Amino acid sequence: MSVEVFYDDDADLGLIQGRKVAVIGYGSQGHAHALSLRDSGVDVVIGLPTGSKSRPKAEEQGLRVLTPAEAAAEADVIMILAPDTAQRGLYADAIAPNLAPGKALLFGHGFNIRYDLIKPPADVDVAMVAPKGPGHLVRRQYVDGKGVPCLVAVEQDASGSAFALALSYCKAIGGTRAGAIRTTFTEETETDLFGEQAVLCGGAAALVQTGFEVLTEAGYAPEVAYFECLHELKLIVDLMYEGGIARMRYSVSDTAEYGDLSRGPRVIDSRVKDEMRKILGEIQSGEFAREWVAEDEAGRPNFAKWRAEGAAHPIEETGQKLRAMMSWVDRPITETA
Ligand SMILES: NC(=O)C1=CN([C@@H]2O[C@H](COP(=O)(O)OP(=O)(O)OC[C@H]3O[C@@H](n4cnc5c(N)ncnc54)[C@H](OP(=O)(O)O)[C@@H]3O)[C@@H](O)[C@H]2O)C=CC1
Ligand SMILES: CC[C@](O)(C(C)=O)C(=O)O
Numbered sequence: 001m002s003v004e005v006f007y008d009d010d011a012d013l014g015l016i017q018g019r020k021v022a023v024i025g026y027g028s029q030g031h032a033h034a035l036s037l038r039d040s041g042v043d044v045v046i047g048l049p050t051g052s053k054s055r056p057k058a059e060e061q062g063l064r065v066l067t068p069a070e071a072a073a074e075a076d077v078i079m080i081l082a083p084d085t086a087q088r089g090l091y092a093d094a095i096a097p098n099l100a101p102g103k104a105l106l107f108g109h110g111f112n113i114r115y116d117l118i119k120p121p122a123d124v125d126v127a128m129v130a131p132k133g134p135g136h137l138v139r140r141q142y143v144d145g146k147g148v149p150c151l152v153a154v155e156q157d158a159s160g161s162a163f164a165l166a167l168s169y170c171k172a173i174g175g176t177r178a179g180a181i182r183t184t185f186t187e188e189t190e191t192d193l194f195g196e197q198a199v200l201c202g203g204a205a206a207l208v209q210t211g212f213e214v215l216t217e218a219g220y221a222p223e224v225a226y227f228e229c230l231h232e233l234k235l236i237v238d239l240m241y242e243g244g245i246a247r248m249r250y251s252v253s254d255t256a257e258y259g260d261l262s263r264g265p266r267v268i269d270s271r272v273k274d275e276m277r278k279i280l281g282e283i284q285s286g287e288f289a290r291e292w293v294a295e296d297e298a299g300r301p302n303f304a305k306w307r308a309e310g311a312a313h314p315i316e317e318t319g320q321k322l323r324a325m326m327s328w329v330d331r332p333i334t335e336t337a
């Protein structure tokens with residue numbers, strides 16, 4: 001099945017320029033959307049709680065900051081870019097009371113709609129513009145005249161023009177420069193969760209840590225193990241990114257390619273594939289979402305414990321020392337680009 005892809009010429013920037021947009025949240029995605037919307041000539045206001053540490057960052061960029069309720073009341077397009085776990089309460093307290101027929105509710109990820117944590121009224125548009133990349137890259141690409149590909153979806157089309165509006169928003173943050181793919185909230189949510197759990201974040205981090213452990217436990221220097229299991233991963237992934245796995249295999253030595261072909265499937269074997277299928281099942285059934293919501297409501301005890309354990313892993317100390325020697329690596333994350 002082929003997907004529909006939309007580019008700048010398919011989107012009418014005037015639609016979003018003609019609306020008032022509230023961006024609720026000013027973190028990784030929020031700052032990128034808000035600044036790029038503004039730079040695209042859109043009237044933007046930021047919604048943040050009064051004690052939010054993000055407030056000064058938004059104000060320093062010359063953005064007007066209100067409370068989420070005030071911003072939602074003023075705007076007729078409301079983009080929710082607060083953490084997924086905060087969205088249900090935020091919606092109930094600040095957004096639902098300020099919705100009116102004709103307004104549009106947008107999301108950067110479908111979690112709360114897919115798992116019925118937010119149930120908007122029938123007379124508002126509900127759509128998603130989900131950049132397929134971290135917020136700081138979304139902004140950096142926009143500033144460089146480029147864009148990060150986005151997924152665009154409509155859950156509820158009360159106005160009859162929800163998709164055109166979402167595409168217009170996507171153009172304003174640079175997404176249609178790279179391409180916007182039409183999808184559904186269900187497909188975006190389930191594939192996004194699977195990707196970050198099994199491959200991009202969970203799978204990759206566990207693979208790197210385990211490889212580092214095997215080498216150092218066998219007596220090899222942590223510095224050498226770091227280079228082999230973490231540092232060079234970027235160089236290899238860059239080749240895959242540019243030309244697929246085939247390009248990577250073309251560039252590495254025949255010895256590496258033979259080791260890849262003969263040993264890789266022993267590392268990621270049928271047991272790992274079965275576990276990935278199980279993880280996908282937990283996402284599809286809602287089991288993961290229920291677990292994550294309960295963990296959050298309990299004050300995140302496991303999250304805090306696992307995060308601390310990860311930070312204390314010996315690979316972090318080794319990496320910190322080595323990266324200090326690489327002036328080109330520690331590119332600071334800024335709020336503007
Ligand atoms: N990170 C990414 O690159 C990607 C994220 N997404 C999605 O984008 C959304 C936002 O994620 P992300 O940018 O990572 O979030 P961040 O954690 O980076 O930022 C969240 C922002 O929301 C603010 N905030 C926290 N609680 C509330 C609240 N109750 N009301 C209003 N604002 C609040 C935070 O303020 P404070 O500073 O005070 O905490 C902060 O400014 C999520 O749906 C996520 O799944 C989608 C694609 C990629
Ligand atoms: C891969 C993590 C991500 O899904 C993303 C940057 O796309 C996220 O939720 O942050």
Ligand SMILES: [Mg+2]
Nearest residue numbers: 132133192196
């Ligand atoms: Mg993602």
Ligand SMILES: [Mg+2]
Nearest residue numbers: 109192193196
């Ligand atoms: Mg995600």
